[in-house]
Amino acid sequence: MKNFKVCPSLFSDLDTYLFKEGTHLKLYEKMGAHPLCSGETQGVYFALWAPNASQVSVIGDFNLWNPEAAPLSCRPDESGIWEGFVSSAFIGDRYKYRVVSKRGEAFDKGDPFAFAWEELPGTASIIASLHYQWNDHLWAEKRKKTNWFSYPLSIYEVHLGSWMRKEGKFLSYREIAEQLTCYVKKMGFTAVEIMPLMEHPFYGSWGYQITGFFAPTSRYGSPQDLMFLIDTLHQADIAVFLDWVPSHFPSDEHGLAYLDGTALFEHADPRQKIHPEWRSYIFNYGRTEVREFLINSALFWLDYYHVDGLRFDGVASMLYLDYARKEGEWVPNRYGGRENIEAVSFLRRLNEAAHLCFPHIVTIAEESSAWPLVTRPSYVGGLGFGMKWNMGWMHDILKYMELDPLYRQYHHNDLTFSLMYAFSENYVLPFSHDEVVYGKRSLLEKMPGTLWQKFAQLRLLLGFMYAHPGKKLLFMGSDIAQRAEWNHEESLHWNLLKDPFHSGMQLWVRDINRVYFEEKALHEKDFSSEGFQWIDCSDSKASVLGFIRRDGEEGKVLAIFNFTPVVRHNYLVGVPEAGYWRELLNSDGEIYGGMGEGNMGGKEAMEEPLQRQPCCLSLTLPSFGALFFRKEG
Incomplete structure (x- = not known):
């Protein structure tokens, strides 16, 4: 108990009121682990939301993981927040919460608001500082004047662990910063979209099974290392979008699942709880604190990491209660319909908050259904996103290109149909990672014919994308016509550039990016x-x-x-x-x-x-x- 002392709470009455109301937009500055250094106050303040716990304590390097050493106190305001101060805790220490349920079960949980996590196979949170001296002031000023709708937005989608490796090992955030920035700049892309960097226990999930919604994965370095990467890209006038996953979370014992011994972040009803495709847990969007947690996660990356926007993964799975479910496996909404009313409300609220706090960013939805008004403001009944992936166009054009050219004349509608709805939403045209894995083949290998014809048709396909209305997204590897499917366990096949066909493809992508940027006619009226x-x-x-x-x-x-x-x-x-x-x-x-x-x-x-x-x-x-x-x- 000697390492634990009472200190003034970071929560004011207003903070508590906003938290309970579900409108606190800076919760990441109150919850979690916060080093304090002021006068005699030296140590770390901890706060955890666990309303159904009977006891909570902090265990870590600073108290030899003794659950008796640092008990937290439950606030008397019915917020369900447990808090306390540990004077012997320091930046860099590992920690978890020992949570005891009302049934007496004990769980060791990572911090939902942790700013850093230890490297696998460890599962502890780490006390971290987010101090960093940013040098992207010129970019910030440029962004204030940027209209993303008329901007030549050409996005290079990247998986950091497999873009480039050194002797088979990951490059760190800092090691990849200069190489990625120089490459993206040389190729003429104006933005990168990085597949999820939030901490995730299973590398093979590509980051889409997140446990640390406020922490970059430690696989590639520290929070400051990621800030350096983003800073470097910004100084080269390259926008940075992060993949973000509000649609589900994994069931790992150290994560959000059954955090206080009850279904807290997830649903209790198995018909609403389990995501059928990914076998993960679905957030309970009807719960005020859960919505607040996710909204704060989104705002956190826009705030502390200066990112220019977020791409929301799996939006369609959030909108429909019967998504990937059979009859009898889902619960209708209160009107008897299949629409997830709580998820719709959450998405609108999140987009409103994001654009209120950071008016010069853009949110992008991966939404594969025909849900109306995805990219229209909430005040006209929309979801409030800035842009949406055009999955229909992508499927149509790839289906068309895979045909023997002799039969394409009978499928001409696959080329033209997208223009029937091209301006109904603000579309991004995506050739993403999802199209080059799991037996779907690389873009090059989708093309029929001889090797020369494959390369010619891939150049044609990319030319058609850059001419078609809508912003552009191309997954790494397609820019060099990689022949094999993407493999997250290895680097891109950069050695292919010794072949004139592959280097020619790279040059084509560079030149078409240049023309797309220079010619306002190709981008200024993309959505009109x-x-x-x-x-x-x-x-x-x-x-x-x-x-x-x-x-x-x-x-x-x-x-x-x-x-x-x-x-x-x-x-x-x-x-x-x-x-x-x-x-x-x-x-x-x-x-x-x-x-x-x-x-x-x-x-x-x-x-x-x-x-x-x-x-x-x-x-x-x-x-x-x-x-x-x-x-x-």
Whole structure:
């Protein structure tokens, strides 16, 4: 008991009121372990929410893990918060909470609000400081002036443990910082999205089974090391988005499950408790403190780690009570429907809080259903996200590209259907990690035909994505046309760049990123029909597609795609203006591994009406070619 003393609580009456109301937006500065150093107050303050516990104490390196040494006191305000102060505890010490249920069962639990966790196989929390001297002030000022809807947002999705390794081992946050930043900058991506970095016990979950919602995984270093990585990216004008998982959590004994001997964060009813696909626990979004915990987790990463946005994983599984369930395996809402009313309310509240506290960030939903108004404000009935992954477009285009080109003419609708709804939400076009694992094959190996045809079609596919309305996301490895599926246990196959086909693909991605960034017509009106105009969407027999992208002024980019191996000479394409149309990009360029078929750098439009346009171009369309033209003058 000598290491434990009473000290002033970090909780004021207002803090307690806000906590019980569910509106405390800085709870991470009160809950968990907080080193205090002021006058005679030297030590660490601890606070844990465990309303159904009969006893709680702190055990750790500082008291030889003795559950009698540092008992916590339950606050008398019916908040369910246990708190106390340990004078012998210091930054770097490991700790857990010994929680005794009302039935007398004892559990050793990690801290739900811990800022750091020990390296596996250990499961203890670590007392940590979050002090860091940031150097991203210029980026912060730029972000205040950035409209993400009109920004050339090209996102490079990264799994840190397998992007690059050294002698088969992980690179630390600091080791990867310079290499990743230089690569992303060279390739022309304007943002990175990092797969979940929150502490997770099972590496094979890729970070999607989180136990530490306020701590970066210790696999790659300390909190300050991750801050250094984000800081380095920001100084290079690269936005940073983190994958975040509010849809479920694992059942590991040291985690959130049965934290005080009861179903606290999860549901008690097994029909609501277990996620059918991942066999993990589902958060109880109807409980005030659980919603508050998750909202604070999101705000914490935006606050202390300066991230520019969060991508919410598994939103569809949150919205539907019968998600992946059979009849009789789910509980209807109070109106008898399948919609998860509590989850909807939670998502709206979280998005409101995030944009209130950090108005210049963006939240992105991975939402695979047709739920309406995902990217519309809550005050008009929306969920309040800034953007949403366009899973429908992704599935349609990949299904189309896997067809033998001979049969594509009968599936032309798979190319054009996405434009029927392209502006109903603010879409991100994703070729993510999910499309290159579990037997789905890499993007390159999805393409039919000879090896040359596979590379040509992958260049075509990426060209189509960058021309299509919507922001862009490409998973690591696809930028170098990795042949094998992604394997989280090894590095990307960087040695492939010795092959001209692979280095050509890398060059194509770099150049198309550059043109996407430079040409406002390709990104400024991504979410508005004013930025898109069909030229020809009906030439199914030739499997050719053409359209114009426009900016907010007079800029125009013509994009033409030939989805067959047939070179088409003297192919006529209508254009809205006479004059010279310069060829910005040609996926069949020899520097990319193509055959060099093209249009000698550009074409003069003929003043002959075609396809409801006053003029036309006579073009050569390369085999599996993607062409981009800009009207000069």
